Ligand SMILES: Nc1nc2c(ncn2[C@@H]2O[C@H](COP(=O)(O)OP(=O)(O)OP(=O)(O)O)[C@@H](O)[C@H]2O)c(=O)[nH]1
């Protein structure tokens with residue numbers, strides 16, 4: 001049992017879509033997860049992407065909070081996307097459980113939203129803020145972004161961990177704050193790149209609400225590649 005927008009919800013199999021969960025079925029939209037530590041800028045990134053992409057792509061957004069629907073409320077209040085395109089999953093448990101171990105609440109929410117809206121080309125799923133080891137199950141998302149920030153300490157990329165190392169895109173956010181917190185952003189970028197092989201790193205500031213162009217471009221590329229191959 002979990003809550004979707006505050007309403008108790010039991011996970012029941014849908015008789016019309018027996019094997020609809022996870023990978024490999026039909027022409028569903030690409031699902032991109034956004035994870036990372038508490039306060040790194042996940043919701044700010046989602047908001048900026050909605051501003052940049054809502055005019056060109058059918059969007060759906062699922063947010064995860066442990067006890068509240070705050071992130072979804074913030075996005076609705078910001079008016080970055082039609083309210084009906086945003087759903088909150090309230091898991092009542094550790095954020096990583098809901099995106100990695102027991103993904104049923106999130107799968108229910110995203111499948112339901114995609115079905116209701118009918119025009120979705122990109123679903124964004126924001127994890128609750130967690131620690132450096134929290135990554136999404138590949139049964140829930142097709143690609144994932146991990147968001148760090150300079151204020152969390154410039155040694156974090158060096159410490160590595162699955163998010164830093166394996167996320168399809170690593171975002172190092174709040175570069176505008178680096179001078180105030182004594183963070184060396186060149187060091188953060190080079191440490192991150194050293195752990196990631198060819199996988200991309202984006203250095204960003206979301207302070208003015210504008211989507212970082214390299215992130216928006218990366219998202220567009222993923223959406224187009226997905227549409228092309230499915
Ligand atoms: N200066 C500055 N502030 C930022 C930036 N990105 C986000 N913030 C602020 O940092 C705070 C946390 O941002 P959120 O987007 O809520 O972070 P989050 O990762 O969604 O947080 P949780 O969902 O609680 O884990 C907010 O007050 C944002 O306005 C940035 O690039 N620069």
Ligand SMILES: [Mg+2]
Pocket residue numbers: 042043044071126
């Ligand atoms: Mg958030």
